[in-house]
Amino acid sequence: MAETFAVPKLKNEATWKDVQWPPMKNELLLRAAKGEETERAPVWVMRQAGRYLPEFMEVRKHHSFFECCQTPSIASELTLQPIDRYPALDASIIFCDILVVPQALGMTVLMEPSKGPVLPEPLVDPTHLARLKNTVDIEKELGYVFEAVTLTRKGLDGRVPLIGFCGAPWTLMAYMVEGGGSKTFEKSKAWLYKYPEESKALLRRVADVCADLLVGQVLAGAQMLQVFDSWAGELTSHHFQTFALPPLLYLTKKVRHCLSKLGHPGVAITLFPKGVHAPSSLRLLSNPAETGYDTLGLDWMLDPVEVRELVGNKVNLQGNFDPVILYGGKEGIEAEVKRVSERWIKAGGGWIANLGHGITPNVKPEDMGWFLDCVHKYSRR
Template identity: 80%
Template structure:
């Protein structure tokens, strides 16, 4: 990974001019909550809020492939703005992209197949295949389209809400790269951890280098908060999480903060979403932002916020964790569950950002998403 002094990403010397060109922020609720403030109500946004449940999204996708949408700044920006234009109750926007652009930047082919999802025609089968990856990734060249999309989106938002940038976590990306796509057993990628532990660590660190530079580039382009998605973290034993997944996560956060500091940038908060990590021993390692670099910890829907608070304390902010399926519960069911969960969060205390415990699913009716947001606004008031 480049040192902060060696960082030569596009815009590194002109970030002040870039930020000065954006309209002032009108709604800073998310940023205040991410800074640990117990806000007057919980800011709310939803993972995958720009996506297949929206008819306006499907209208664009009819004429453009998935990765074409990710890699065309005007399209990515338009898709990012769609939920913000539709739902005035949203308190944040997240750039439309995909975590698998990192393996693409490293030289791997990724296809998005209907009904099957991402497919890697040539996955990493043995450690010898690591030599097929680019040794040095020019992030600006390979992923500059994402930076352009962020800058374009910041202007399109007109200060309505903050813009979130993101990347996948090294373990999650490695799992895709080795499995060749999604998996139910993770026998190939987890098998690597047992058979090739040192080679796995080196691969994870190489992925972390690209992730760190990608996140810095997003901030310099205008992202105001970052999130790292470790979607498959819960597939690991606590020992494996602490041995393999956690070190590159810490490396990413350290690189982002130190690089932005060296550039004179004030920095942004980072959220870690380690889906499925419920072990007290693992969660306790994520409880101190000064040690991890992650100001906010995202929770899935299978944990209780008050129980998590007892483990992690009130130093780290929390995000989550409504069951995504609540959006299929009808207006009455949604309202009752939102009221119940908000009361649990109020009892937990500390900074809270309301979200689903994972992404919104394709068959949700847009009006139910709108009703969910209304209910969060109503019942999360302190």
């Protein structure tokens, strides 16, 4: 039986066709996402708008983290900061946080300086699922994200494409059950063993909100999407395939169905399943026609040549410099960019250069700039 998907009610669903966006001056990312072997790899960095930038910290002196996320003008300003600073960047990603989805479902999420994200009332057992909203008015709860996307797309003035994103259902479920980050994930993983059916129902529920969030971002102006499964590698291969993968596939099916129903041509979607190294799982992610994911993001523990041999040429790849490369000094950065770029060029196929996870707070802005310059130099085919 074919699945049916409800198209979210969005303010911009009927007007996106009439928006006149600035013409694109740099489409390298969009070309690579279609599988083209571009003259050099487009490069962007996860968390490129963040605490390593002094201009970011200046804004944060006056606004809380979620105030920045939920105020479109501030979110847009923060998104544009690295683009203004680094002409070598080939993409922009909207400033937001994956935990806006649990917030939309009715959970409280705090960002504490010493702990990071904290959910003070986690889901301890399935009886707590009653706390979550049965239906989410995506425009009411997350319309600020869409407004920020539109402001940013206009502010970019065609310099680079804009990426929208969400967290993956399993990663979000882990936060919702653990009450924050975790080293052991004993509470969230225990759910999979003790409450398998309830876990699957929760994952589907989260996936529905994620899909609506992604659809809204595309209609608002996002030109590409990424799904962050930050905790995918905490699962066994069996549990990834049983619990995490089905909602990931459901998510893309719903996104592509809704965009098609609205007459939108659709966009490329990247999946970043950090820590997923099992050959069986990677093979399951190798065919975009089956998964809906055009690009597969790799963390820094994987070799691109080996992954390309495993997954074939249908899926594009993104990654995967060790984030700590940015502490290596100019000579160290250049040597490692050269080495890793050679592996990527040997791997062939569509390649989008990135770190294997997000940039960390103590990176010097000038070292980030040097890294980008080195990628431009050594990623040429």
